[in-house]
Amino acid sequence: MSDRQAGAGQATLVIDGAEVAFEPGESLFEVSARVGKRLPSLCYDERLEAFGACRLCVVEVEGIRNPVASCTTLAADGMVVTTSSAEVEAWRKTLVEMVASENREVEVDPLRGHASQELSRLVARYDAVPGRFAGEPSGKSREDDGNPFLLRDYDLCISCYRCVRVCAEQQGDHAIGIANRGFETRITTEFDGELRDSACVFCGQCVQTCPTGALADRKAMRGVDVPGEIEKTRTICPYCGVGCSVDLMTKGDKLVGVQPAMDGPANKGALCVKGQFAFDFVQHEDRLAHPMVRNDDGELVRASWDEALDRAAKGFRGVVERHGRHAVYGVASGRAPHEAAYLMQKWIRTGFGTNFIDNCSRA
Amino acid sequence: MSRLDDNDLLERFRKLPAPLLPLLHAFHERDGLVSEEALEALSEGLHIPRAELYGTLTFYHHLSRIPGGQAAPRVCTGPICRYKGGPEILEALRKDGATPMPCAGRCDEPVPVLFGNEVRVGSSVPELLSRPSPLPVPNPGAVEECVFAEIREPDRASLVGYERTGGYEALRRCTAGLRPSELIDLVAESGLAGRGGAGFPTARKWSAVAEATGGPKTIVANADEGEPGCFKDRVLMDHDPHALIEGMCLAAHATGASRGFIYLRYEYPETLAILEKALDEARAAGHLGDRIHGSGFSFEIHLRRGAGAYICGEETSLLNSLEGKHPFPRNRPPFPVTHGYEGTPTAVNNVETLCSVAPIVRKGVEWYQSLGLAENAGTKLISLSGDIQRPGNYEVPLGLPLQTLLADWAGGPPEGRRIQAVTMAGLSGGFLAGADLDVDLDEPGIRSKGSFLGAGGIMVFDDSRDMVQVAHGAMEFFAEESCGKCFPCRIGTRRLAERLAQSHGPRDLATWQQEARELSVVMRATSACGLGQAAPLVVESLMKYFPEELEQSLVSGWSGGNDER
Ligand SMILES: Cc1cc2nc3c(=O)[nH]c(=O)nc-3n(C[C@H](O)[C@H](O)[C@H](O)COP(=O)(O)O)c2cc1C
Ligand code: SF4
Ligand code: SF4
Ligand code: FES
Numbered sequence: 001m002s003d004r005q006a007g008a009g010q011a012t013l014v015i016d017g018a019e020v021a022f023e024p025g026e027s028l029f030e031v032s033a034r035v036g037k038r039l040p041s042l043c044y045d046e047r048l049e050a051f052g053a054c055r056l057c058v059v060e061v062e063g064i065r066n067p068v069a070s071c072t073t074l075a076a077d078g079m080v081v082t083t084s085s086a087e088v089e090a091w092r093k094t095l096v097e098m099v100a101s102e103n104r105e106v107e108v109d110p111l112r113g114h115a116s117q118e119l120s121r122l123v124a125r126y127d128a129v130p131g132r133f134a135g136e137p138s139g140k141s142r143e144d145d146g147n148p149f150l151l152r153d154y155d156l157c158i159s160c161y162r163c164v165r166v167c168a169e170q171q172g173d174h175a176i177g178i179a180n181r182g183f184e185t186r187i188t189t190e191f192d193g194e195l196r197d198s199a200c201v202f203c204g205q206c207v208q209t210c211p212t213g214a215l216a217d218r219k220a221m222r223g224v225d226v227p228g229e230i231e232k233t234r235t236i237c238p239y240c241g242v243g244c245s246v247d248l249m250t251k252g253d254k255l256v257g258v259q260p261a262m263d264g265p266a267n268k269g270a271l272c273v274k275g276q277f278a279f280d281f282v283q284h285e286d287r288l289a290h291p292m293v294r295n296d297d298g299e300l301v302r303a304s305w306d307e308a309l310d311r312a313a314k315g316f317r318g319v320v321e322r323h324g325r326h327a328v329y330g331v332a333s334g335r336a337p338h339e340a341a342y343l344m345q346k347w348i349r350t351g352f353g354t355n356f357i358d359n360c361s362r363a
Numbered sequence: 364m365s366r367l368d369d370n371d372l373l374e375r376f377r378k379l380p381a382p383l384l385p386l387l388h389a390f391h392e393r394d395g396l397v398s399e400e401a402l403e404a405l406s407e408g409l410h411i412p413r414a415e416l417y418g419t420l421t422f423y424h425h426l427s428r429i430p431g432g433q434a435a436p437r438v439c440t441g442p443i444c445r446y447k448g449g450p451e452i453l454e455a456l457r458k459d460g461a462t463p464m465p466c467a468g469r470c471d472e473p474v475p476v477l478f479g480n481e482v483r484v485g486s487s488v489p490e491l492l493s494r495p496s497p498l499p500v501p502n503p504g505a506v507e508e509c510v511f512a513e514i515r516e517p518d519r520a521s522l523v524g525y526e527r528t529g530g531y532e533a534l535r536r537c538t539a540g541l542r543p544s545e546l547i548d549l550v551a552e553s554g555l556a557g558r559g560g561a562g563f564p565t566a567r568k569w570s571a572v573a574e575a576t577g578g579p580k581t582i583v584a585n586a587d588e589g590e591p592g593c594f595k596d597r598v599l600m601d602h603d604p605h606a607l608i609e610g611m612c613l614a615a616h617a618t619g620a621s622r623g624f625i626y627l628r629y630e631y632p633e634t635l636a637i638l639e640k641a642l643d644e645a646r647a648a649g650h651l652g653d654r655i656h657g658s659g660f661s662f663e664i665h666l667r668r669g670a671g672a673y674i675c676g677e678e679t680s681l682l683n684s685l686e687g688k689h690p691f692p693r694n695r696p697p698f699p700v701t702h703g704y705e706g707t708p709t710a711v712n713n714v715e716t717l718c719s720v721a722p723i724v725r726k727g728v729e730w731y732q733s734l735g736l737a738e739n740a741g742t743k744l745i746s747l748s749g750d751i752q753r754p755g756n757y758e759v760p761l762g763l764p765l766q767t768l769l770a771d772w773a774g775g776p777p778e779g780r781r782i783q784a785v786t787m788a789g790l791s792g793g794f795l796a797g798a799d800l801d802v803d804l805d806e807p808g809i810r811s812k813g814s815f816l817g818a819g820g821i822m823v824f825d826d827s828r829d830m831v832q833v834a835h836g837a838m839e840f841f842a843e844e845s846c847g848k849c850f851p852c853r854i855g856t857r858r859l860a861e862r863l864a865q866s867h868g869p870r871d872l873a874t875w876q877q878e879a880r881e882l883s884v885v886m887r888a889t890s891a892c893g894l895g896q897a898a899p900l901v902v903e904s905l906m907k908y909f910p911e912e913l914e915q916s917l918v919s920g921w922s923g924g925n926d927e928r
Binding site (some may be wrong): 042050051052053054055056058066067069072073074091094095098099101102132133134135136138158159161168174175176177178179180181182183184185188189190191192198199 | 399402412413414415416417418419421422672674689694696842843844845846847848849850851853854855856857858861866867868878881882884885888889890891896
């Protein structure tokens with residue numbers, strides 16, 4: 001161990017015949033990924049402490065009798081590692097077939113969640129036959145949980161505990177835990193109740209890390225039958241000042257869902273309940289679709305853009321003339337796009353010459 | 364005594380080390396169950412999130428969440444008891460809310476039934492009787508023993524009796540100046556290796572703890588003895604409890620540890636009381652506590668009761684259980700010798716291992732080594748049970764031929780029967796049968812047959828037993844006791860159990876064997892702990908020794924799938 005500290009920077013190991021330098025504290029999984037060998041995994045989420053449950057990432061290390069889980073094994077100077085011998089690849093295929101055998105289905109709609117395709121991708125990668133090792137399925141969906149955000153479809157659960165760990169480690173919420181043991185393990189809230197009676201804050205992070213879609217985004221799933229391919233557009237959530245990166249998911253011109261960006265510098269896959277689930281206003285039927293102005297009776301009536309803009313300009317100009325430029329105060333909406341917020345402050349600052357500009361997202 | 368309220372209980376235990384288990388038991392016994400209110404109080408008092416605590420509670424077999432559940436009978440339906448009246452007793456006691464439990468460590472006098480904190484044994488309901496565990500019979504030909512040498516001395520379980528027969532002499536030598544390094548050297552020379560299953564050299568473990576930085580250092584006596592067919596630690600603790608205490612003190616002296624835990628399985632309530640009394644005696648006599656024998660050496664032992672989980676005998680799962688965490692095994696490295704109980708350097712040792720040390724110090728390294736046969740040093744306790752004339756605990760010289768033990772020492776199979784197979788290492792070593800029964804009882808010998816000696820449980824099955832059914836019961840045990848952390852074990856044990864019960868899976872022998880082999884190989888190679896690595900041995904040895912029985916059973920479609928344990 002002291003060697004590694006002394007020679008930090010120079011420490012190297014051999015992966016599949018190539019010598020690779022590593023930083024102290026890096027796992028074999030991380031070093032492998034860095035040199036372009038993404039080892040298969042199902043319980044791994046780089047934001048979480050390595051857990052070592054799925055055993056798909058096992059590698060052989062010279063001098064150690066049993067293969068080791070690369071995610072929980074730290075790189076050490078002089079290690080000689082073989083990541084994917086034919087034998088290990090065969091075990092991986094068997095493991096994937098074993099996991100697939102516990103679920104009613106493997107192919108799930110990607111709208112279920114960010115990581116929901118992990119299992120089906122591995123089945124394809126290993127050409128695994130999900131029908132092998134048939135037996136009792138594990139997990140039991142909680143159809144009784146009526147919350148509007150998170151579908152708890154545990155028929156598809158493979159007990160990777162990423163949801164439990166993300167809730168504890170990322171969100172600090174500890175709303176869910178692991179009940180029973182062995183093949184009977186279940187994801188549970190306190191006393192096995194519904195999420196709304198638990199400490200859950202509906203941030204949705206469990207949904208986005210679930211590798212099978214067992215936890216699914218109920219809001220996004222309304223868009224499953226909308227025709228078209230899912231397109232993702234990276235942007236920043238406008239709801240508050242943190243600046244979480246999100247991917248807006250659209251099909252054609254319809255916004256179907258929001259997913260957090262795992263590589264978002266401010267959030268690393270985290271979101272709050274609003275950023276995650278509160279996007280219905282975008283396509284809400286009550287939303288204004290054209291300008292309106294008040295008529296002489298004070299009623300709002302449809303108007304052309306020119307008409308509306310003229311009316312607004314006249315109003316503002318009148319205020320400034322009567323009370324001076326600091327009589328104007330702008331508040332932009334957290335539900336407006338960032339471009340609109342930018343224009344708003346530009347307009348207030350340069351248009352009126354005042355710094356009285358704010359945004360409801362500042363709260 | 365008036366009923367203690369939640370706060371009294373919390374106050375009593377909160378500040379003690381490892382408070383969750385004793386608190387759970389306190390609520391369980393006060394209320395007859397662990398209620399939601401109790402759980403809320405515990406969550407608040409110990410700062411454990413509710414969902415996590417609820418999940419951990421459901422992990423343990425014996426903690427009931429239904430009214431009256433604590434006192435409801437639990438009937439052993441383990442691999443021996445299922446043939447000795449267990450299922451019938453269970454049926455008869457159903458009306459009292461009886462539930463099955465896995466092997467409860469009384470296989471030498473089946474069937475144990477747990478009524479609250481009392482174990483009664485008997486082969487039918489009217490015969491059920493509470494009685495002390497039987498003393499081991501002396502070896503034929505007076506073959507010398509180590510840990511059993513003094514166990515039959517009168518009053519050995521009391522301090523007076525223990526001291527009269529050499530007890531605490533070894534500890535006195537330490538407090539009078541035998542240095543820790545000298546003690547470790549002694550143990551190293553003796554060749555003593557762990558008796559809990561893995562056979563790790565005890566001196567190496569102790570010197571790793573002694574050399575580790577950080578503290579306070581900790582000694583854990585692993586008295587979980589959850590392996591089916593193992594009941595040797597029970598007899599040691601019941602009849603020679605001070606030997607364990609002295610062994611722990613010696614381990615503490617060697618490593619520099621200042622605190623110790625005994626982690627005792629739930630199914631041994633009488634042993635719990637015996638140990639409690641012995642600890643009090645030892646403290647009062649100055650063998651334990653502050654400044655032992657007036658020296659600079661201080662060491663305290665805390666007794667903790669498990670709650671029903673085989674995996675909690677695995678040392679890192681045990682540590683998590685003590686710490687009040689979900690009892691999954693931990694990833695290694697780091698190992699407990701540097702990062703054990705609450706991250707401190709910790710030696711986890713089996714009861715038998717610890718009990719071996721004082722005799723070695725007292726009688727000498729050469730004496731200990733001479734106890735083994737051929738190349739072997741020392742002895743091994745064997746718990747022998749099942750279809751054999753004289754079941755019980757035997758302390759055999761390492762290297763004793765298995766056949767000698769079975770035929771000469773234990774009287775062979777019942778009249779008119781033939782031994783069909785024996786298990787090794789409880790259930791974890793799978794079966795030995797046929798010509799492979801001609802083997803010496805030492806690790807190299809048993810390993811050469813593809814099995815291992817482990818903790819030394821040997822269960823005997825005569826030719827009246829259906830080995831496929833026995834294998835199914837074994838795999839069902841592993842499936843139910845798998846902690847559920849790692850995929851190969853969690854899924855593999857269930858799939859193998861289903862295939863043995865023929866509730867799922869192929870019906871032709873070739874495909875059946877192909878699938879079973881593939882599952883077995885992956886489980887052994889990739890499981891995260893010994894449970895999943897060893898579990899496939901049952902199936903592999905069934906395929907090796909009993910292919911015809913297996914085929915026959917596939918053809919006739921036996922289904923033990925609705926078997927209840
Ligand atoms: C599933 C499982 C169960 C175990 N149960 C026990 C047990 O009940 N008692 C025990 O001493 N060791 C048990 N062990 C072994 C312990 O992990 C550990 O190796 C042992 O306590 C070390 O003590 P020793 O070196 O004195 O043998 C178990 C291991 C596994 C994998
Ligand atoms: S619900 Fe999803 S994330 Fe949670 S344990 Fe199951 S498969 Fe893993
Ligand atoms: S091998 Fe079994 S008992 Fe051990 S960690 Fe894995 S699931 Fe748990
Ligand atoms: S005590 Fe019943 S099988 Fe061991």
